[in-house]
Amino acid sequence: MVLAVKVPRTEGEKVRKKLLERGVLDRRYRIKVEEDYIFIPVTSKVEEFEIVDIELEKAERKPHNYREVVKIPESLRKFLPSSFDIIGNIAIIEIPEELKGYEREIGEAIIKVHKNVKAVFMKGGRVKGKYRVRELILIAGENSTETLHRENGIRLKLDVTKVYFSPRLATERMRIFNKAKSGEVVLDMFAGVGPYSILLAKKVKVVFACDINPWAIRYMEENIRLNKTWNVIPILGDAREIAGKVKADRIIMNLPRSAKDFLREAFTSAKDGTVIHYYGFGPEKDPFGEHINVIRKIAQEFNADVKILDKRIIRNYAPRQYNIAIDFKVTFS
Template identity: 65%
Template structure:
């Protein structure tokens, strides 16, 4: 096939130009001949030396495990399009009909995502005081501890012992961008510290509370990993911690039950401080019920509230969304 022949020192510049011109042939490996590089092209290119050459075809890499997994046609349409990747661990939600093919699905995920070492299926919903779920082993190594990287920080955790969602990385960065260097932050349900450790890079001080001893153990390790010495880990019930200090910003990342802790959040924020509240809402009316609860608790305490922003964070279930409400407390 037709090729452009250039000296090695000019190869990268020429490659970019061929891409810009739309003439670089896709699916072929470039060829080296002594001090020259040969690029396959789809037609003549003015201003370059053209030669005839044979090129090795590149094997197309699959983009999804669904392209390589072998399951019966009658259940192929049930294969999930998404999975959670936490460090070197992948967690996928499989309908009952696909569970007999769990091993094949797990091995397909390992084949496509080479950095993943272990694959599990969700065995139950998140439940209990510690917000954890049962996991079913599918393929790879039988381990649940991993090191996850996001937003420039490292987080060590065990996916079987603590709650963690990689899908909130963008939301965590949104709060980071709103935080000021002089602020004291209270992370009421801190987990292993994805909010707390990130915000510590910008805030003056971060109080991070969780009732799960495993979460605090990993939080303490993540403080060391990221040199986040301005994070204060607190093991215990947030009800007993609330009101013992005054924060400029409070994070309530407990969407299923956050409304039960609004009183504690408002008692812990200074006059004019901001609370980031998370909940679940139906598509037809995402925010009204949560707004009403926020206003009711504020009235009980004799406070005022001013809503500063509302947004859909991510889909949670059919016609249900994880939502965020930012509001200011006026005392």
């Protein structure tokens, strides 16, 4: 028997909301309708309503996590990854060696729980090459690699096998957006399909968005159309050749693997007061030290002063390796 509030059917929805607000709705059971009355399960008595003891069916709880539904031997459950990326309607997961042979079960469980996911790919290796893309292997669903991803109020079309894109940077991109000011000229040196550029374009005067990968520029052009951000200027080419041709108030250097090799180019595009958003990888015990030393050394070559505005760890990248961000301001003496 279960404790339930008995109210006329016509009052049902109003009372259910009230009980929900008060935190006494018992979600373990299903609401029952009988003739002109409705019985709403509650966790404790509620003074103003009639309370009865009644037989109610158990509610089926929808699983929220693929790990609850995946069919694999019990002993292997501990190896199941706790998270994975969702880009548009594509899920991308890294599957450890121990789960070899169960890829399909994992993929199908993800599709079952995440109704918007149409395809699941597993990572075939590390992000590599100058375009920073990775090999992906289809493990469940449709073999379609192009998708439309929504983040921070913008839409981004991309092919996960042709360009780099990480949904985990959404908060970081919003942080930069909040710092940007109207009227600014921005240079996004490693822009990909435009997640920083298109977002910033909503606020600043113009964004020069450079990438060496022709697919990234193709998708960026499409994303400019989708978001009507006509103040993004896509530039296909090597940031080394483009830097210096533009003087910017804000520069984004989102190429953590080798941003330090492009600092000279960033300084060439800087003017007095330019803010540079620099990304890198660093070891757990001193993630920023090496990067800050290089930044200061290159600043000297340009007779520039550098003021570190902020430094933060964005995420774990590999065991004992962090993906870090450093914001600094450049002034020329």
